[in-house]
Amino acid sequence: MNVCIVEDEQAQADELKNYIKKYEKLSNESFHITHLFDGLDLVEDYDGSWDIILLDIQMKHLDGMKAAERVREIDKDVIIIFVTSTVQYAVQGYAVDALGYVLKPVSYVQFSQIFDKAVGKLAAKKKHTWIKVADGERQLKIDCDSVYCIESQRNNVIIHTNHEDYVMPGPLKKYEAMLMEHGFSKCHNAYIINLSFVEGVKKEEVLLTNDKRYPISRAKKKEFMTALAEDIL
Numbered sequence: 001m002n003v004c005i006v007e008d009e010q011a012q013a014d015e016l017k018n019y020i021k022k023y024e025k026l027s028n029e030s031f032h033i034t035h036l037f038d039g040l041d042l043v044e045d046y047d048g049s050w051d052i053i054l055l056d057i058q059m060k061h062l063d064g065m066k067a068a069e070r071v072r073e074i075d076k077d078v079i080i081i082f083v084t085s086t087v088q089y090a091v092q093g094y095a096v097d098a099l100g101y102v103l104k105p106v107s108y109v110q111f112s113q114i115f116d117k118a119v120g121k122l123a124a125k126k127k128h129t130w131i132k133v134a135d136g137e138r139q140l141k142i143d144c145d146s147v148y149c150i151e152s153q154r155n156n157v158i159i160h161t162n163h164e165d166y167v168m169p170g171p172l173k174k175y176e177a178m179l180m181e182h183g184f185s186k187c188h189n190a191y192i193i194n195l196s197f198v199e200g201v202k203k204e205e206v207l208l209t210n211d212k213r214y215p216i217s218r219a220k221k222k223e224f225m226t227a228l229a230e231d232i233l
Contacts, residue, residue, distance in 0.1 A: 001122060004034045004050040006042050006067065007083065008059045012104070016054055016083070019111045029119060039067025048075045048132065048141045052118050057084040068096040074138050077130075079118045129182045131175070133159060133166045142166070144182055148197040148208055150175050152190040162210075185227035187216040195228055 003020060007013040013035050020031050034050070036042055039062030042053070053071070057064035068080055082093045082101035093101055099121070100114050129144040142161060149160040152172040159166040159175075176184075176192055183195050187206050197208045206214045206224075216224060 001029065001051045001119070002032050002034070002049055003052045003054065004036060004042065005054045006036045006039060006064065007054070007056040008037050015106065019108050022108065023112055023115055027119070038062060039064055042067050043070040046071060046074055047139045048078070050078055051122055052079045052081065054081050054083055057082055065092055065096070068093070068098065072096050075141055077141060077143070079121060081114055081118060129179065131159065133168055135166060144179060148194045148210060148212065149214060150192040185224050187214055187220055187224045189217065191215070198228060201225065
């Protein structure tokens with residue numbers, strides 16, 4: 001698990017590192033720790049690679065709350081825990097869907113309770129597959145559960161989600177290999193479908209619950225119907 005400590009006080013950062021290492025030994029988990037000194041360091045070139053962010057609120061260049069808001073524009077799923085000396089600031093964390101907060105001076109008991117909650121949440125998330133996409137200058141993580149179809153179009157693929165579509169460089173094979181074990185099946189050489197969205201198959205079309213329709217080829221029909229039956233079971 002990748003943990004990022006964003007803290008402008010070296011002593012406080014070292015203490016949090018030691019707490020994570022202690023937790024690591026007691027829980028038999030493994031963590032890779034990165035330390036950044038300011039919220040500005042966090043948001044610049046953010047690529048969604050961290051699982052947990054321990055975020056100080058009061059910092060010189062970009063405070064933790066503003067940094068969290070910027071992170072949430074890119075990454076809806078990273079776990080954010082605020083580290084603060086004032087409860088007043090910490091309460092605002094719910095606006096950016098923070099998991100919670102710890103108060104300075106931080107005790108190991110206080111830390112381990114919130115960190116344990118974060119690790120449990122991550123364990124549940126591991127059941128999902130995430131697709132990384134580039135949207136302009138932003139790097140986004142998309143939960144595959146929100147993807148209903150991935151479509152091949154010339155040298156690109158279009159990732160169709162509940163919210164919006166994303167155009168990415170192909171080939172489709174890359175996504176096929178990634179998603180076949182997670183409830184997706186190919187109904188046509190140009191389409192991979194999320195089976196949880198399938199309402200039915202009618203003649204030469206796959207009907208989805210969101211009223212979308214996609215062609216099903218003769219070559220792929222048997223394999224697709226088998227995958228659909230297994231998904232229902």
